[in-house]
Amino acid sequence: MEDLTDIYNELIMEHSMNSYNKKKLENVTCSEIGHNPNCGDEITLELKLNGDTIEDMAFSGHGCAISQASTSIMIDTLKGKTIGEAKQIINTFIDMIKRETKNEEELEKLEDAIAFRNVSNMPSRVKCALLAWHTLEDMIIKHDNSTCRGD
């Protein structure tokens, strides 16, 4: 049996149970709901852009520790990045979880989000780790198409 303490570690526990990123922003550029109907995880992501740069992000909602921590850590990782940089990091994260990359140089750009690496060994939890990242991916596509909505 696998020891899960490497996944349920202090960083992930702290982010999932007591995240400082779980709040409401004002004057957001885009806001989007992401959910996994099978497990009931549901988050609302808020994105505030300054030109092409992610000035701030926040989330609300509920779900398992992995989905909540993944959302919070994603926000830490991507704050201050440009949309272009964010797209690349999102792809790297998705590739890491799907075991499609081992490029250490790329993985380093994930910063704390590399903590989710071993979720790739838990197929039933992959969706939880990816929820926020796919939601942000959708938001960026909508932003690129000028169809995203703020508050």
Next chain:
Amino acid sequence: MNIEEIRKDFPLLENRNIAYLDNGATTQKPIQVINTVKEFYEKYNANPHRGAYTLSVEATEVYENTRTKIAKFINAKHREEIIFSKNATESLNLIAYSYGMDNLKKDDEVVISIMEHHSNLVPWQKVTKITGSILNYMYINNDYELSDEEIEAKITDKTKIVGISHVSNALGTINNIKKIVKYAHKKGAIVLVDASQSIPHMKIDVQELDADFLVFSGHKMLAPLGIGVLYGKKELLNKMTPFLMGGDMIEYVYEQDTTFAPLPNKFEAGTQNVEGVVGLGSAIDYIEKIGYDEIQRIEEDLLKYAREQLSKLEYLDLYLTPNEDNHSGVISFNIKGVHAHDVASILDSQGVCVRSGNHCTQPLMRFLGIDSTCRASFYFYNTKEDVDRLVEALNKTYNMFKAYIK
């Protein structure tokens, strides 16, 4: 039989060092069932009802003999009241489409309980929307049970169909089917009973229950996956239009019109899951060999122990009727402040298999104000050691989380 002997019949339990507590989802299979399926392919495999040759006739016999066996097993009056399907879901859809669609009119009412599985809920949403009828719910009380008052308040003169699970797959509550059937019949409604979670654990007598329809899946009672049963009273089934069209359910087919075969073939279009049917027959033999009395004795003891042990854990929320007599098979719980999926993953890492999520009962979860639970569900081959493993793994999970729980 002692439990050690019983467990030896289940290869998976011997091969895997796990506490398998997801029997509400599907049960493990005894070697007798596995061997029967193997023997079918080695000695009897042919397409029933099709060939004039001996082998096909023998395949037809094993298939039809199982129908007779099931009829006796649930005490149906006639063997042709037993219809094979792929699972309880298909059986429920058959009732909704073939009976519901033809018999519901505008402003008629369909009544189901808030604890129904999506399979006894979503088809009724569709059929009531199309026919302009109304879907009403019976809600549970603080004991997670349907009160007599609630039953009598919701089943009215306008009610035409009542759909009710015998045992709730999410709560383990045993519903008072006899009361519901009697009251519904008084009001002129027919009743369909979802016995998926009851028939593995208790004797079902369709005549005693006086159910108009009753459905179950084989795989939750030791049989292979992909075989289900619909029981229906002959006079109702005879009046219903077929659900699926195709081979073997017809009498004469012309270019523009078709007449249909009599029961039960009318509802069994296409080549059937014969290995599933013979496997289900073998599963019934196995259950009858142990006997429902013995199954109930083992499970009552086990469930009592599980209730006691889990009730001691103060960090748990239990979603459980306090009336032991009204409880069967499953215990739903959450560690306060921790999501069910996290709990299930950590239990899994300790070799304890429980289901987590909404258990295909989203309206019930919403009614309870939660989005998911963990569910431990038991069968007669489970042991007190399985319960101990669950408790130990829960303690470990709680210890991992407790410093962070708000």
